[in-house]
Amino acid sequence: MSTARDTTVATGTTTAAAMAVTTSSASPHGAGDGIAAAVEAPLLSVRGLGSHYGRIAALRGVDLVVGRRQLVALVGANGAGKTTLLRTISGVQRATAGSIVFDGDDITTLRPDRRVRLGLCHVPEGRRVFGPLSVADNLVLGAYGRRDHDAVADDIERMYQMFPILRQRARLPAGTLSGGQQQMLAIARALMGRPRLLLLDEPSMGLAPRLVEEVFAAIVALRAQAMTILLVEQNAHAALAIADRGYVIETGEIVLSGNGKELLYNERVREAYLGL
Amino acid sequence: MLAQLLQFVFSGLTVGATYALAALGFTLIYNASHVINFAQGEFIMLGGILTVVFLASGLPLPVAILLALLIPAVAGVVIEKLTIEPAKGAGVESLIIITIGASLVVRGLVQVWFGKGAATFPAFSGSTPIAVAGAALAPQSLWVLGSMAVIVVALWLFFSRTIAGKGILATAVDPLAAQLVGINTQRVLLVSFALAAAIGAAGGILLTPITMTSYDVGIMLGLKGFVAAVVGGLGSGPGAVIGGLLVGVIEALTAGYVSSAYKDAVPFVLIFVILFFMPRGLLGPKTTERV
Incomplete structure (x- = not known):
């Protein structure tokens, strides 16, 4: 399987933000130099990853690479293993085979809270905000693992600027927010951890079309700020359209990968996931 | 007449404060793990017994109390590590x-080490009762109620003002999401056991000058x-x-006006009545789960 880095250059992008990310992540200098190679190494590299629920294999030999400042989309049907892959990467699901290397460190057996401290922040499927706690407390908790307490208040302010509705609802229990607002809060909570890699699991699930657009606009804005994102979506079209690179997963195995546009126009993907 | 009622209420509130502290211990561990920790009563017993032992060995009261809070807290952590954690899943x-x-196990060890006898130590500020509207209020009752108030306020501040406290609340709400924001949920459980044990022990220490203690007081106080x-x-x-206060007062009123023979039955009748009419208890959290 080819690495993410070498296939992103040819992407025929439609948005300016996508262009910026593509060009910045594809600089090919210094492949032979040790230090430069380390700088250019992918942020996340998953090799031969396996995971089981009891005796049932949910992931089988998954290889996946996320380059720095890339937006990588993982698409597939219900039950294909998308969520399991994200859960295994963030450590709340045990890996039974293979390895996960994050920024040069093998984190395959690291505790999930340690992974968050390394900058792996995961927006879980179904949002899972802390319902009885206030919106502001949810944001504070997003920075739980951080030691730079002074910067937390500034970051909360940045979140309020990014999602103004959260400022209006700051004192209310998070459970009283609408689904779309909870999704914004879940993303903001993860951003409070100052992620170096943001894992987004089905951010558009269960949202009205207008809110889906809003969520995707937020994702595009994040990648424009050079955030590295691994996006899991059933909404394959929308995800691949903004992705630098895409992976297609079926019954726990990666069956296709390529840059976002390639997959978008791939016959098999179009038939199976785009309904075209 | 009124003086008598007041007398019963005083004694009910005093014992009830100990129940309240034990109940806070149950609540802490339940929230962190949904486990009902039936060893909670033993922490109450340990608090009283250890204070007796340390006072007898000549330590001053504040030191004895401090140790009698710390050791049960450590015991709580050890119990979690040795029994709950290996059974994870x-x-x-x-x-x-x-x-x-x-x-x-705890009760058995204390029985062997300390013996079966009852023991006590003098009240913190003497035992000259304070007259309130014809009823006698023991100074130790003020210690019990005052300490409970301090503990409640301290817990409230901890859970509403500190990130560590909010982390425990978040773990109670959604352990998975808590892990994903970087909370070590295993440590939250340990902290909850330590806190629950220390709070329970505090109740045992405070109540011992009034009711005495022995290796087996934890059963009834815990229940x-x-x-x-x-x-x-x-x-x-x-x-x-x-x-806690309600159970204590109703129990004291029953003992006073009906018969002290029924005293211990009261809480268990009360639990049926409350659960029959209010299945979630008086202030139980609404269980709204979004799917």
């Missing part, structure tokens, strides 16, 4: 049974603390306090 029912086993937690609404801090 087992059902909640199994974990509850494990805590019953742990309580038997009544459990009743208090359920009556108040399992998982609710304020509910635990109200439930």
Whole structure:
């Protein structure tokens, strides 16, 4: 399987933000130099990853690479293993085979809270905000693992600027927010951890079309700020359209990968996931 | 007439404060793990017994109390590490049974080490009663109620003002999401056991000058603390306090006006009545789960 880095250059992008990310992540200098190679190494590299629920294999030999400042989309049907892959990467699901290397460190057996401290922040499927706690407390908790307490208040302010509705609802229990607002809060909570890699699991699930657009606009804005994102979506079209690179997963195995546009126009993907 | 009522209420509130502290212990651990820790009563017993032992060895009262709070806290952590943690993944029912086993071990060890006799130590500020509207209020009762108030306020501040406290609340709400924001949920459980044990021990220390202590007081005090937690609404801090005081007062009134023979039956009748009419207890959290 080819690495993410070498296939992103040819992407025929439609948005300016996508262009910026593509060009910045594809600089090919210094492949032979040790230090430069380390700088250019992918942020996340998953090799031969396996995971089981009891005796049932949910992931089988998954290889996946996320380059720095890339937006990588993982698409597939219900039950294909998308969520399991994200859960295994963030450590709340045990890996039974293979390895996960994050920024040069093998984190395959690291505790999930340690992974968050390394900058792996995961927006879980179904949002899972802390319902009885206030919106502001949810944001504070997003920075739980951080030691730079002074910067937390500034970051909360940045979140309020990014999602103004959260400022209006700051004192209310998070459970009283609408689904779309909870999704914004879940993303903001993860951003409070100052992620170096943001894992987004089905951010558009269960949202009205207008809110889906809003969520995707937020994702595009994040990648424009050079955030590295691994996006899991059933909404394959929308995800691949903004992705630098895409992976297609079926019954726990990666069956296709390529840059976002390639997959978008791939016959098999179009038939199976785009309904075209 | 009124003086007599007041007398019963005083004694009810005093014992009830101990139930409230035990109930807070149940609540803390329940929230962190959904386990009902039936070893909670043994922490109450340990608090009293250890203070007796340390005072007898010549330590000053504040030091004896401090040690009698710390050692049960450590015991709580050890119990969690040795019994709950290895059984991770087992059902909640199994974990509850494990805590019953742990309580038997603690009780048995203390019985062998300390003996079966009852023991006590003098009240903190003498035992000259204060007259209030014809009723006699023991100074130790003020210690019990005052300490409970301080503990409640301290807990409230901890959970509403500190990131560590909010982390425990978040773990109670959604352990998975808590892990994903970087909370070590295993440590939250340990901290909850330590806190619950220390709070329970505080109750045991405070109550011992009034009711005496022995190796087996934890059974009844623990069960009544459990009743208090359920009556108040399992998982609710304020509910635990109200439930504890309520159980204490009703028990004292029954003992005073009906017969002290029924005293111990009262909490268990109360739990049926409350759960029949208010299945979530007085202040139980609404269980709204979004799917």
